[in-house]
Amino acid sequence: MTADPQQHLTAALLRPVRGRHAFEACVEQLATAIRLGVYPLGTTLPPERDLAERLGVSRATLREAMAALREAGLVETRRGRGGGTVVTLKPRTPSARKAARTSPEQRAEWLDALDFRRIVEPGAAYLAACADLTAEQLAQLAAAHDAVAGAVTRAAHRQADSRFHLTVATLSGSRRAIEAVTSVQASLHQMLNSIPVLGTNISHSDRQHRALWRAIADSRPERARTVMEEHCDDTAALLRGLVG
Known part of the structure; x- marks a missing residue:
């Protein structure tokens, strides 16, 4: 069976982070993975539970990091059937x-x-x-x-x-x-x-x-x-x- 290249890259880029500095490290790792194309434009990020487990953080910390990525215009969260956090790369704020x-x-x-x-x-x-x-x-x-x-x-x-x-x-x-x-x-x-x-x-x-x-x-x-x-x-x- 051929290995999923996205899973391979995810394993390489996303690593457990330090507890006291988890928020900033989560933002850095996830944003870098998005910018480098591990999660291409239009794709949906893995479920919150999976990302939190891979990064070794609480789901609350992961949600804070996701909020930062949304504020920066890297992702948006879509509700309802087939929803999730989707890579958009569309800066929405003046600073972004x-x-x-x-x-x-x-x-x-x-x-x-x-x-x-x-x-x-x-x-x-x-x-x-x-x-x-x-x-x-x-x-x-x-x-x-x-x-x-x-x-x-x-x-x-x-x-x-x-x-x-x-x-x-x-x-x-x-x-x-x-x-x-x-x-x-x-x-x-x-x-x-x-x-x-x-x-x-x-x-x-x-x-x-x-x-x-x-x-x-x-x-x-x-x-x-x-x-x-x-x-x-x-x-x-x-x-x-x-x-x-």
Whole structure:
């Protein structure tokens, strides 16, 4: 009997993901499988139960990932007899249409920025946690954290998010670290503006911001670096999936 090529490719691309970072990893794997043609235009994705089992996640987490794919215009869910989640590749929101128009050169530059960010921002967080911060500097960090946690609009959250990361960089005391973080945050701003706002990702991000703030305030450099690495990895997974 000839093996089903789609099943073979599905097994190769979809793998169990980490529990704490399952949402972002699910979005990345499923979006990549769609973009690479494992699930071609017009085909129906496997049943929710099968995908959740293959990815090693709860069905609730899978539904959140599917909602992100729908928001990005990669799939749509059809109800009734013969329904299911169908690959459409039709960006419906302004941000999704913007991402679809991004040139290959721009995408390559963005992916390079994500790699560079993974190097510089954890290092800046480590240095900030090593520094003997003054009460004024700790207050600045707390205020930056509170601003992003309390933002109520997309624009306010995006700007507060950038300010928080830039504040961490300034506390590192390294001029070059500040310049590097400023550069990657500028690229990140463009990327995040080209994907839909996803509540689940915002919640994950806010928890990581709080953990990072506490690690720096408590002078725990290794913890600060680890949290920032996880934060960078989750954001990169989401962007690689939705921007492509």
